[in-house]
């Protein structure tokens with residue numbers, strides 16, 4: 349049952365790529381598995397899904413333990429408290445929700461040396477929402493510049509969680525990435541789009557859609 353949902357979702361992503369005249373396979377699916385069981389993750393893994401995103405460290409660690417026989421690529425996408433950075437740096441391949449230099453430095457210093465550099469996205473507060481996390485747009489360049497100097501993390505791109513009626517959030521983020529690359533960065537990742545809006549995000553250049561509900565609930 350779940351593999352049918354996964355196949356359907358992948359085919360919707362391929363259609364959206366094509367409609368946007370993007371290369372087939374240019375958009376990666378991150379399965380957001382917060383609040384979902386290890387068994388469900390295992391089923392999806394056997395159906396072909398290898399990348400999973402988690403928001404809560406303790407919950408993620410329990411599932412990683414239960415699934416340690418599988419070479420899953422784990423992404424941390426939740427709020428980061430500074431006392432949790434060590435375990436995050438040790439157990440994840442990606443951290444998409446970095447919005448402070450102090451957190452980036454801790455992840456860098458705590459990344460085990462036998463592992464490849466930790467992949468990082470800067471979470472951008474693209475809507476200028478007061479209550480939400482993420483870096484304000486005018487501060488992104490300075491933060492990106494400092495993160496790039498750290499050796500054990502690799503800045504891969506930008507991540508956004510836009511508000512409901514986000515109008516041009518996707519396009520603004522795309523233009524921000526382009527501007528950064530014009531100024532010398534080599535960002536290849538735009539993590540944007542969720543269950544309700546991933547097709548629109550793909551139209552505006554998303555390279556990674558983070559999908560929970562549409563994948564786990566039929």
Ligand SMILES: *Cc1c(COP(=O)(O)O)cnc(C)c1O
Pocket residue numbers: 380382403425426509542543544558559560561562
């Ligand atoms: C939960 C979550 C998602 C997935 O949202 P759905 O609407 O269930 O697809 C994506 N990104 C983040 C950061 C989340 O917390």
